[in-house]
Amino acid sequence: MFTKLITAAAVSAVLLGGLTACNDKTQPSSTVAETKAAPVAAATVDIGINVNAMDTAVKPGDDFYQFANGNWMKTTEIPADRSSTGAFLVAFDATEKHKAELIANLVKSQHPAGSDEARIADFYKAYIDTAAIDAAGLQPLQADLARYAEISNKQQLATVLGSNLRADVDPLNATHYATENLFGLFVTQGLATPGEVLPYMLQGGLGLPEREYYLSDSPKMADIRQQYRHYIETLLNTAGIADAAAKAERIFALETKIATAHVSREESEDFAKSSTIWSRADFDSKAPGIDWQAFLNAAQLGQQPRFAAYHAAAITHLAALVASEPLESWKDWLVFHQINAHTDVLPAAIDNAYFAFYGTTLSGTPQQRSRDKRALGALDEYLGDAVGKDYVEKYFPASAKAKVGEMVQQIIHAFHQRVEALQWMAPTTKKEALAKVNSLVVGVGYPDTWLDYSHYQVSATDAYHNEIAGELTRYLQQLAKIGKPQDKHEWWMVPQIVNAVNLPVQNALNFPAGILQPPFFDAKADAAYNYGAIGAVIGHEISHSFDNNGAAFDATGAMRNWWTKDDFARFAQQGEALAAQFDTYYPFPDLHVNGKLTLGENIADVAGLAAALDAYHASLKGKAAPVIDGFTGDQRFFIGFAQTWATKMRDQALRQRIATDGHAPGMYRALTVRNLDAWYSAFNVQPGDKLYLAPEQRVKVW
Template sequence: MKPSQNLLALGAALAVAASAAMAQTPSAQDLANTYPPGLDLAGMDKAVKPGDDFFRYANGHWLATTEIPPDRSGWGIGADLTELTNRRTQDLIQTAAKAAPGTEARKIGDYYASYLDEAKIESLGLKPLQPTLSRIAAIKDKKALAGEFGRELRADVDALNSTNFYTDHLFGLWVEQDLNDTRRYAPYLLQGGLGMPDRDYYLSATPRMEKIRAAYKAHIAKVLELAGHKDAQAEAQAVYDLELKIAQAHAPRVESEDVLKANNPWTRTDFARKAPGLDWTAFFTAAGLEKRPRFIVWHPKATAGESALVASQPLGVWKSYLAYQQINHYSGVLPKAFSDERFAFYGTTLSGTPQQQARWKRAVNSTNNALGMAVGKLYAAKYFPPESKAKVQAMVGDLIAAFRVRIEKLDWMAPATKKEAERKLSTLKVGVGYPDHWIDYSTLKIVPGDALGNAQRAELFEYRRNLAKFGKPVDRGEWAMTPQLVNAVNLPVRNALNFPAAILQAPYFDPRNPVAMNLGATGATIGHEISHSFDDQGAMFNADGALKNWWTPSDLAHFQASGKALAEQYSKYHPFPDLALNGEQILSENIADIAGLNAAYDAYRLANAGKEGPAQQGFSGDQQFFLAFSQSWRETRREAALRQAIVTDGHAPEEYRADTVRNMDAWYAAFGARLGEKLYLAPAERVRIW
């Protein structure tokens, strides 16, 4: 998927394990990106009319002939670049293992090698997790239970990238610039506690969801059985019933995306009154938040509902729930039976993936999660030289200039709104490739051979690193993504963007390609992220990141009307007979797609002195632009994975994101799309937000 969008001295045994892994996987030392320059003509299907199905016109042969690898839920350019990046990262990590003990590089190597040492993990069994499980078993009352919830509270690194805020802990914590006071950080409390991706998995009455629920209950029972619980079936039913009650208290996806409903400042004393049931004093003390006088509660209904459940549900059920969640959460660093069982449900049942990824790939992912910026420092130094950064920064500058011109020419936007939009553009903090400063991992202890302990300490390190932000100036330059991630993100609360190095490579961005192709592919993505500062959510944040609507009432009414039309357009797409897209759920991303594509088109035209670019590979400049855009969304997914994305993702599936072109007059002129063809929209029906 092309995104738009958050753990070591080697002994002899570990050295053997690492050497074995190296022998089994191809080296990335001389691996280069082998995408040839230009459009992929062989991947097209020119028998399809562009006006009927532009995505298949651009990608039809590739779709018909591509098989999804058995360890993947989907495949496309983004997945291919992720594979390439992971192999490069693996090489960097293995080289880091040779560094001097105690250095940051050696921590990277030791963490990775410990994760790879399956023999050691197998021999230890559940012993590394036993202190946690014994602590849970010793809980005697609801006050101690509240303390356990607080002790296990963790920073939700994905909160910057997703408004769903999914976490398997009862609550999640997000430490970020205050919505109402941009001078300080605020603690945001988020709903959590579910073992499946979304409340709909518990509440939807469709036959498919009922089957998934049955499989999930069996999964809980199997996990508890593997852990030696004698009455695993009964415990599993009780745990599931508890999660069902939590799901019933959760806010739905669309509501969770509404930042106005999320801006709920509570004082410490408010919690006992507004969300009785949980001993909040014990919770905050155990969480290290006892000195925080004020919180922003993103999901007040869920917070109250989950707190009430702490009081109403039996202590024994909560203890079973906590034990299951801990084992399930750390299954990747537990014996193979636990890891296999987790994959059977989350990989195969939920996503349709038949085969688990090789251990080395999982080790790379885990190392990235634990020491992501340390690994990213190595990756950026080798694979993103200063000249690459300069070229992309220039492209960003061109796109910002294009946005500025588009805003100036809008006939529906009032001068006062335009002035604020210009101020927001001028203060936009754009990060390209890698951050200006790196995380200091010197206090993170990595122990060779202690895979589970390393994972636990890394999570705790990240949590404490976030708590340490309180009382310090807000750092708008802090990155939410690592350089080795194939993704990009807009952070509206900081008015900032991140474009990691890994997404800034061919075929998304290739200096050998004409400007039409680069701006159609990567330029549209950069424009997408810039536009998030001016979409239905971005319009609520001013240039400083404060939650302050800067639109006049008439401007906002026009924008909302256009957004409603776009939501209706996307809600008509039915990937499956029984499942349509939710236009409201994906509205922000679809607005950004339209705005980003328009800005990228303007930038491409400006780069060619206002004219169409030169023809190449048998296509005009405009055709190259739109084909590069559509080919950049090249992706195929397994049915289960696609269904899951439709329910939980704030983005439309790739095929429908490519269909954004049907709202641009220039696309009709380039490909001759006409009335009667499936994608055709009458001029009055084309959504023209920007």
């Protein structure tokens, strides 16, 4: 049951990419090397644009990011317990403060047995009781370690691998592919099976972020591999596992072969290559090597007739490794990952060893977050809806939900008008595009229905048990969806996360309460700022329905080609131009942004920002925008957009971000403005300015 926590502590933008998806057990991210100056807090929040954050000595047409954020960059230091900081962290810190108040009140109160409030309080108590965790030592692990020790043949190995399967990946909504289990499970409508909810099988089994960490010939990657091999041995030694050096060697060698079996990150993000459907019999014929019946029975999927083989080629190769690799190597691998995936609820020496590698070596973060803050993140992972329900009742006003809901409808309308006005698109393609826009299902703030935790038994004294039981609870919640009609209103984020998401097979959008606050949204701010900040977020998520992946889905959420050949060629041409544009951005002399990997997010930024600007102009109802702080409405709109991408990142985290994340770093996303004609007019950007693009070079996707 190997699961990395992906929580609101990540301040991630699963689709926004503010600080990379992670928590204390993985690695946050952000952007640009630090500049030493007088240290200040992570950021300050003004109403509307933050004039003090700007460096107006910089010419907007030469470096718009520095113009909008230059002083913030000079005076802000990354907190010691973070690998990055930025606008997302401001909102996250505000949310975390509210959650801390909420949980403190729950912990000191009495609650009915079996209530969600009792579960929250007990989970928190067990998680922060590090004395009890240290005293328990490896005892909580013993049942799992015994399961692995008893494996004597490959059929038993298949049973254990199947019993460990968990719903711990999300390729469609979160671009989250990593699981320490050999396979990951995801449940939703099939990519090419409208109306049919299926279990998706994905590749897994690695301890490093993804395959290139094992296979790249880069000296930096080679150094990380060496340190990871040392970490495996350290963790095993710290846990008291005998013969740690030899076992670490076997584990690392096996993981290298697993990495070779994986498909690339770029291929993972290509939905057209990931829509394969396998029957139960296909597993035996196309992926021999595992006793699939034993595996699926143990995974409670023994009677399931059809699966989405998301990583079909990798499933084949991983199954072959199960057959070919020594049983002892697999047993060693199981032990290591059982420990590695749950270090936060094991003794401090183990927890600290994990952080030293994943937090410091991989991300450059010098200091572990405090235990109470980590507990809040763990609650978001295991009881996220229960916490979220209480959170929105106390901290998310109905007025904010109504205002943002109104903005969403205005931006959807603007996008509709943009599609209507396209001259290059054939009527048949346009009809399908408009149907997608008009049928979007939008959730603002929080879901209509909440997850049921009534079968989740939480202990006030056993933190390890709570994680294992929480992973199983999540798994069973997801399995229960198989074979039922798809719920287009299903949420894939907790309300308290600072993020937003487009759900392609649901043709739906979620805007959690966590991001509907400063610096992204402030009811007291002027319209120009709000449309440039949260409006661009809204436009971004709407536009994901029409990025290079989203454009492959129709209004029902089915992956179907609804384009004419000429229309798609024109669309693809613009995508290629945008990818080439981002390939020119170099955070380091030896490393540039991957324009192809980040293309979907960059398309959504361009189209979303344009739609948000249209909606802002429409909101003026023909009146002239006021000049505030010396800036026009359009200037404040663009500055507001750039300031939401204020980010600083430690070098290690930035390198990891570029290697593994589909989002470009914030300073480059702020440069999306280069593709909007209105930006040139607003700041008088002229030929010869460093960011100037000739009109024919500006990417206009929608």
